Amino acid sequence: MLDIKAFFNKQKIILALGPIGLACLLWVFVVSGNTYSLDVNIPIEGRNLPARKALKEEVPEHARIKLKGTGRALFKTLLLKSFMSEFKLVLDLERISEEYDFYLNDYFERYPQKVVIAPLLEVEYIEVIYPDSIHISLDAYREKVVSVKQRLLVHPAAGYTMVGDPVIKPKQVQIAGSREIVESIEFISTVRDTIANAVSSITKTLQFEVLPNKLVEYTPNQVSVRADIQPITERIISDVQVAILNIRPDVRVFPSPQSVSLTVIGGADYIANIQPKDIQVSIDFNKRWNPGQTWYEPEVRVPDHVIEWMDLSPRNIELVVTRKSQ
Numbered sequence: 001m002l003d004i005k006a007f008f009n010k011q012k013i014i015l016a017l018g019p020i021g022l023a024c025l026l027w028v029f030v031v032s033g034n035t036y037s038l039d040v041n042i043p044i045e046g047r048n049l050p051a052r053k054a055l056k057e058e059v060p061e062h063a064r065i066k067l068k069g070t071g072r073a074l075f076k077t078l079l080l081k082s083f084m085s086e087f088k089l090v091l092d093l094e095r096i097s098e099e100y101d102f103y104l105n106d107y108f109e110r111y112p113q114k115v116v117i118a119p120l121l122e123v124e125y126i127e128v129i130y131p132d133s134i135h136i137s138l139d140a141y142r143e144k145v146v147s148v149k150q151r152l153l154v155h156p157a158a159g160y161t162m163v164g165d166p167v168i169k170p171k172q173v174q175i176a177g178s179r180e181i182v183e184s185i186e187f188i189s190t191v192r193d194t195i196a197n198a199v200s201s202i203t204k205t206l207q208f209e210v211l212p213n214k215l216v217e218y219t220p221n222q223v224s225v226r227a228d229i230q231p232i233t234e235r236i237i238s239d240v241q242v243a244i245l246n247i248r249p250d251v252r253v254f255p256s257p258q259s260v261s262l263t264v265i266g267g268a269d270y271i272a273n274i275q276p277k278d279i280q281v282s283i284d285f286n287k288r289w290n291p292g293q294t295w296y297e298p299e300v301r302v303p304d305h306v307i308e309w310m311d312l313s314p315r316n317i318e319l320v321v322t323r324k325s326q
Contacts, residue, residue, distance in 0.1 A: 034070065034071060035068060035069065035070055036068070036069070036070070036071055036074055037066055037067065037068045037126065038066070038067050038068075038069075038074045038077075038078075039064055039065070039066055039067075039129055040064070040065060040067060040077065040078070040081065041062045041063070041064055041065075042062060042063055042064075042065050042081070042087060042088060042089055043061065043062055043087070043088040043089070044059060044060055044061060044062060044063055044088065044089050044091065044134070045088050045089070045090050045091070046059055046090075046091045046093050046136075047090055047091065047092055047093065047094075048092055048093055048094035049093050049094075049138075050093065050094060050096065050097075050138070052140065052141045053138045053139070053140065053141055054138065054139055054140070054141040054142070054176075054177045054178040054179075054215065055136070055137070055138065055139075055177075055178065055215050056137040056138060056139040056178040056180060056181070056215075057135070057136075057137045057215075058214060058215060059091075059134060059136065060131060060134060063089055063104065063128050063129075063130065063131065064128070064129045064130045065089070065125060065126070065127065065128050065129060066125075066126040066127050066129055067117075067123045067124065067125060067126060068123065068124045068126050069121075069122055069123035069124060070122070073121060073122040073123050074123060076121060076122070077121045077123050080121065081121075084118055084121075086116050086117065086118035087116065087117055087118060087121070088116050089104070089108065089114065089115060089116070089128075090114040090115075090116055091107075091114070091134065091136070092111075092114065093136060093138075096136055096138055097138070098137070098138055098139075099135070099136070099137055099138070100135075100136045101133050101134070101135050101136070102133060102134045102135075102136065103132065103133045104128040104131070104132060104133060104134065105127055105128050105132070108125070108128065112125075138178075139178035139179050139180050139181075140178075140179040141176070141177070141178075141179070142176065142177065142178065142179035142182040142183065143174055143175070143176045143182070144174070144175055144176075144182050144183070144185070145172050145173070145174050145175075146172060146173065146175055146185060146186065146187050146188055147171060147172050147186075147187045147188075148168055148170070148171060148172060148173055148187065148188055148189070148190065148208075148223055149187055149188070149189045149190070150166055150168045150189075150190050150206065150223065150225045151189055151190050151191065151192045151193070151206075151209075152166055152190070152193050152194075152195070152204055152206060152225045152227070153192070153193070153194045153195070154166065154194075154195045154198050154202065154227040154229070155194070155195065155196045155197065155198065156197075156198050156199075156229050157197040157198060157199045159231060159232055160198065160199055160229055160230065160231055160232060161229070161230060161231075161232050161266065161267050161307060162198075162227050162228060162229055163228040163229075163230055163266070163267040163269075163270045163305050164228060164304075164305050166225045166226060166227045167225070167226045167227075167228075168190075168223055168224070168225050169223060169224050169225075169226075170220070170223060173188065173208075173218055173219060173220060173223070174218070174219045175188065175216050175217065175218055175219075176216070176217045176219070177215050177216040177217060178215060181215060181216060182216065185211070185216070188208050188209070188211070188218070189208070189209045190206035190207065190208055190209060190223060190225070191206055191207050191208070191209050193206060195227070198227065198229045199229065200229055201226065201227065201228050201229050201230075202226065202227045202229060203224055203225070203226045204224065204225050204226075204227075205222055205223070205224050205225075206222060206223055206224075206225055207221070207222050208221065208222070208223075228267070228270075229267075230266075230267030230268050230269050230270060231267070231268050232265065232266065232267065232268070232307065233265070233266075233267075233268045233271065234263050234264065234265045234271075235263065235264055235271045235272065235274070236261060236262070236263050236311075237261060237262060237263075237264060237274060237276055237279060238259075238261040238276070239259045239261070239276045240259055240260050240261065240262065240276045240279045240281050241258060241259050241276065241277075241281070242255040242257070242258055242259060242260060242281050242282070242283070242298060242317055243280065243281065243282040243283075244282070244283055244285050244319070245282050245283065245284045245285060245286075246284055246285050246286035246287070247285045247286075248285070248286070249324075250323060250324055251321050251322065251323055251324060252321070252322050252323075252324060253285055253319055253320070253321050254319070254320040254321075254322075255283070255317050255318070255319060255320075256317065256318040256319075256320055257314065257317070259276075260281055260298070260312060260313060260314060260317075261311075261312075261313050262279070262281075262300065262309050262310070262311060262312045262313065263309065263310050263311040264279075264302055264306045264308075264309050265306065265307045265308050265309070265310070266305060266306045266307045267305070270305055270306075271306065274302075274303060274306070278302075278303050279300070279301070279302050279303070279309075280299075280300070280301040281298045281299070281300050281301075281312075282298055282299055282301075283296050283298050283299070283317060283319065284299075285319075289319070289321070294318055294319065295316040295317065295318055295319075296316060296317050296318075296319055297315060297316050297317075298312075298317055300312060
């Protein structure tokens with residue numbers, strides 16, 4: 001049977017010895033003046049890209065190299081390397097026309113100054129472990145203006161509505177990079193975002209979705225999206241003129257009454273600005289006229305962002321038709 005007390009006592013001993021063992025290891029490594037070797041990651045930087053050229057393929061961001069130094073120096077390197085600009089491998093791209101393979105150990109043996117390691121680290125570069133080579137592929141530099149597709153999803157709260165579609169600014173951005181890559185891009189999309197229960201207008205800054213190829217640059221690198229959120233209300237609009245369309249040239253047509261009223265429902269600010277002339281109430285004479293019929297129900301068209309209309313008054317219009325004198 002498992003002795004619970006003994007088990008927990010054993011765990012306590014392990015937990016107590018762990019930090020002691022680690023401290024001893026660090027002491028031996030740091031205090032000792034002995035020389036050691038250590039494998040670390042180092043950034044790779046491409047310099048002097050030829051004019052009007054762009055990278056066609058991504059270059060590895062890091063290489064793994066072997067360093068040599070005292071325990072103290074290597075420990076200091078591990079602590080400081082992420083914060084130092086003078087810790088990188090430099091590839092000079094100036095003389096490349098289209099394609100080139102850098103065999104890293106050969107390259108840095110010929111150009112040791114391209115291994116940039118701050119003197120204060122007091123370590124010595126030995127070799128590149130991985131990768132053994134880097135392929136550079138260049139293409140003509142190309143700029144292009146493309147449209148932006150926003151992907152902000154806004155859900156108004158109950159009793160509210162979004163008037164129109166979200167407005168994006170700017171609607172287009174400039175992209176730049178390898179001609180082959182840039183010419184294949186027709187538009188770019190923002191990242192997805194969702195806003196729920198919106199009760200007022202919203203402006204949101206959105207970054208662009210990361211393209212499969214990270215070599216493309218954007219100007220600007222973000223856009224703003226505005227959604228117009230308004231409380232839902234209704235309003236009666238009177239004196240909307242009745243239009244008679246496609247009248248035959250041999251007759252005169254008079255609607256009775258000549259104007260109607262109706263109720264529109266939508267965002268409060270939006271429908272407050274609707275004028276009678278913005279609403280089309282009409283009867284197509286050529287399609288609808290029947291000598292045996294007097295009353296006609298008109299067609300109603302309201303502005304796009306009205307949610308709905310109702311209560312047309314009167315609902316039917318009398319058409320008075322007379323022939324023109326010869």
